[in-house]
Amino acid sequence: MQENVVILDIDYVTYEEKPVIRLFSKKGDENIILIDDTFEPYLYVVSDDVEECISEIEDNIDVVCVEKVIKKDFQIESEFIKVTFKHPQELAKNRDALRDLESVIQIREFDIPFYRRYLMDRDVIPMTEVTAVGEELETFMDLDSTKQDIKIIKLTERLERKKEYPQNFRILSFDLEVRNPHGMPDSAEDEIIMIGVASNFGVNQVISTKTNSEDRDDFVNQVSTEKEMIEEFVKIIKDNNVDIIVGYNSDNFDFPYLKDRAKILDVDLDIGMDESDVKFIRRGYSNAASFKGLIHVDLYLVMRRYMTLDRYTLERVYYELFGEEKIDVPGDRIWEFWDNEGEELDTLFDYSLDDVVSTLKIAEQTLPLNLELTRIIGQPLFDVSRMATGQQAEWFLVKQAYFDGEVVPNKQGSNFADRASAEDNEGGYVREPEKGLHENLVQFDFRSLYPSIIISKNISPDVMTLGKVEDEDDYNISPEHGIKFKKSPQGFIPSVIDKILQERFRIKRQMKASDDPQERIALDVQQQAIKRLANTMYGIYGFPRFRWYSFECAKAITSWGRQYIKSSIKKAEEYGFYAIYADTDGFYAKYKKE
DNA sequence: CAGAAACGGGG
DNA sequence: GTGTACGTTTCTG
Numbered sequence: 001m002q003e004n005v006v007i008l009d010i011d012y013v014t015y016e017e018k019p020v021i022r023l024f025s026k027k028g029d030e031n032i033i034l035i036d037d038t039f040e041p042y043l044y045v046v047s048d049d050v051e052e053c054i055s056e057i058e059d060n061i062d063v064v065c066v067e068k069v070i071k072k073d074f075q076i077e078s079e080f081i082k083v084t085f086k087h088p089q090e091l092a093k094n095r096d097a098l099r100d101l102e103s104v105i106q107i108r109e110f111d112i113p114f115y116r117r118y119l120m121d122r123d124v125i126p127m128t129e130v131t132a133v134g135e136e137l138e139t140f141m142d143l144d145s146t147k148q149d150i151k152i153i154k155l156t157e158r159l160e161r162k163k164e165y166p167q168n169f170r171i172l173s174f175d176l177e178v179r180n181p182h183g184m185p186d187s188a189e190d191e192i193i194m195i196g197v198a199s200n201f202g203v204n205q206v207i208s209t210k211t212n213s214e215d216r217d218d219f220v221n222q223v224s225t226e227k228e229m230i231e232e233f234v235k236i237i238k239d240n241n242v243d244i245i246v247g248y249n250s251d252n253f254d255f256p257y258l259k260d261r262a263k264i265l266d267v268d269l270d271i272g273m274d275e276s277d278v279k280f281i282r283r284g285y286s287n288a289a290s291f292k293g294l295i296h297v298d299l300y301l302v303m304r305r306y307m308t309l310d311r312y313t314l315e316r317v318y319y320e321l322f323g324e325e326k327i328d329v330p331g332d333r334i335w336e337f338w339d340n341e342g343e344e345l346d347t348l349f350d351y352s353l354d355d356v357v358s359t360l361k362i363a364e365q366t367l368p369l370n371l372e373l374t375r376i377i378g379q380p381l382f383d384v385s386r387m388a389t390g391q392q393a394e395w396f397l398v399k400q401a402y403f404d405g406e407v408v409p410n411k412q413g414s415n416f417a418d419r420a421s422a423e424d425n426e427g428g429y430v431r432e433p434e435k436g437l438h439e440n441l442v443q444f445d446f447r448s449l450y451p452s453i454i455i456s457k458n459i460s461p462d463v464m465t466l467g468k469v470e471d472e473d474d475y476n477i478s479p480e481h482g483i484k485f486k487k488s489p490q491g492f493i494p495s496v497i498d499k500i501l502q503e504r505f506r507i508k509r510q511m512k513a514s515d516d517p518q519e520r521i522a523l524d525v526q527q528q529a530i531k532r533l534a535n536t537m538y539g540i541y542g543f544p545r546f547r548w549y550s551f552e553c554a555k556a557i558t559s560w561g562r563q564y565i566k567s568s569i570k571k572a573e574e575y576g577f578y579a580i581y582a583d584t585d586g587f588y589a590k591y592k593k594e
Numbered sequence: 595c596a597g598a599a600a601c602g603g604g605g
Numbered sequence: 606g607t608g609t610a611c612g613t614t615t616c617t618g
Contacts, residue, residue, distance in 0.1 A: 012606095041607060091607050111608055180605050190605085253604035284610030300603050312603065331605045388610080411608090 001136055003153065005032050006129050006166050008243060009293055009380055010115045012088070015141055019087055021118050024273050024293030025132070029241045031150040031273045031293065034132050034159075035140055039118050040064060041088045044071065044407050045081040045098065046106040053081055053103035060101060061094050062086075072406045074462035075489065080108070080407060088114040108407050112398065119378055120399045124159055126380045127371050129166050133157040148275055165375065167522060169243040171367065172199040173359040174233070176254050177352050179335045187260035191226050193338050194349070195233045196356035200364065201240060204357065207232045210341070212349045219353055227265040230258065237271045237294070244295045244381070245271075246363040248314045248355075251298040251386075255289035256280070288386055297370070297385045299362055305389055306366055318358045321365055327354045368522075372529035376500075393536040394546055400496045409461075409547045425542060425554045428584025429562040431569075438580055438590060444568060445586025448531070450538040451497050453560045459541075460491020461550045478556035479563045485556070493548060497537050504530040561585065 005025035012019045019041065023034040047053035050068055057066050065084040070077055083098065085091040091110065099107050118124065134155040138145055145152050177194035178185040195207045204219060207229045211222040223229055237245065247254045259278055262269045269277050273293025280287040289296055303317045315326050329337055329351045337348040374381045377396045384392060401408045446452065453459065457476040463486040469475055475484040485491070490498070504527045511523040540546050541554040561584065569579045569587055577589040 043607075085607090088607050095607075109607090113607060115606095117607080176605080178605050183605085185605050247604095249603040251603095257604085281606085282609060286610070298603095304602090314603085334605060386610095391608095 002131060002133050003027055003032060004129055004131050007124060007126050008295055009382060010119065011292065012114055013141060014087065017087065019114060021115065026243065033143060033150055033152050035152060035154045040084050041091045041114055042082055042084040043091060043110040044108040045083055045104055046108065047081060047103050048105060049103050050079050050081060056101050056103050057083060061098055072404065075492065108410060116379060120402050122158065125161060125375050125378050127374050129162040130159040132159055143274055150273060170201050170241060171244045171246060171363055172197060172237065172242045173246045173356050173363055175247060175352065175356040175359060176257060177334060178257065179338055181335045183332060187257045192229060192261055194352045195229055196352040197236055198356040198360040203236060203240060206349055206352045210345060212346045216346055220349055227267055230262050230265065230267045234269060234271055242294060244297060246297045246299055246359060248359050249298065249300040251288050252286055283386065290382060295381050299359060301386050302366055302370060314355065314358060317362060321362060326358055327351045368525045369529055372526050376529060376533060389536045390539045390543060390546060393533060393540050396533060397496060397548065406492060411547050412544050412549060425551065425558060427558055429565050429582060431579055431582035433581035441588045441590060442577065443586065443588050446564065448535060449561055449585035450557055451501065451534045453557050454537060455494045455498050457560060458485045458487060458491050458494050459553050459556050460493045461548065461553060463491040464552060478559050480559040481555055483552045483556045493537060497534055500530050500534055
């Protein structure tokens, strides 16, 4: 059978000791789970005696396949040994043993999560539409199409991607209010008093055990118990086939709280596509709340990247985006507003709805960009929405490297000694502003200064030399430190930036040519996403825990940057201007004469 | 002053 | 889940 579906999410399960990829997808209102058991985990081994190494691996390690392959390593074609395992956990278990074998110099690409490897190798891009060809199964492990509202397709062919991107996802925002007489609420004792929901499909309400005054807008959905509140919330999500659920700090407050209360009240929080519960995924020191086939985006994390503020409260973020104040109820008095009823209770209902409507508005403002980033990076929206920009750039590069036949560099050690030894790079040139109120200023700035320098000077570790060279004319040599970059061939990272900037110009041209306003907006978001990614690439060199970390490259970029801005200021001075303030890639200047 | 611990968001 | 935050402010000795 054949179906056109939109890929939302991915995971893998173990069936008969083999890993099986599951792609959570939708076709309109229909939930479709694609199953693929044809992908196996692998890594690469570097050895100076390939034949000897292959037999040593075969003798000592339980592997599916060991083979010699030709891949590029910093653009140089090299022999690698590709070692394929039966299961990702086998790979993890044997990683150290493999590294310790005598004939093994180095192992590579051993720390790429299985589902990410699948997305890259099979060129499957989340949030795009694909044609799936396969056979329909009635059940697969705990998936049961006769009991659950799902269709299961076991893939028999590679997925084929459609050109057009789906734009209309069903988005629902939610927010809890909790009775908290002792300061911050404790889920063991303090009941949920309101669950606000807002959506782009017409459902906007506050579920509560109380209701607001009769003369007010009737947006309260009154139920009799806290348990029914949660059940009603679950029902709304299921009945409306939500694609993306958003909250504000919902990873660390709303979902953990909801889960605790649901457990106490014996309610199933089974809102996953396969009716599974919320799962908390450890992410460093905090958690991320995750569902199967229902994408949860915590906007707090998104907004911290999206704009630069000193605080990221919902109130502040909303004000910065829309210039409007939100209804304010002091957190420590919410329980009083609830207990006092009357006017204060009405205010609390308004506050609850306002919170969730604001959250939805922020989602509608920021999700299009994140959807585009998801498609460019090629990793799930759930992950991309939680990644630091440097991580986004890195995963994008990992995917590009795969297409170029490159084996990606390993990460440096992440222990304290390595971090402490990381030197501080001198940043951009700053001229402190001249005090006073200035008039008739001119402004100058470079467009994408650092990405431009990376391309024009070909700054990339694979073409870098620190030692002596035969003919200096073949190299770009950085000011201050004399770091040399071969002029050709083009380095890996410059080539990637070059490619995406050309793609950006192509989109901008297409945008200008289009007279469909909807299409123009969509294209504008695409080019913005690319611009953000290009501007992040400099950071790839500056942080020791990134795969392409190169202190020399980072130093070279900023030193050329300082040279350019200083020489521009000097040039301006020759024409009778003088700079009253400069920072990194631009300056403000006054004309000397009146 | 250096290094450790806390903090953010949420109610 | 083949990856385990993170940059800044405040506290402590």
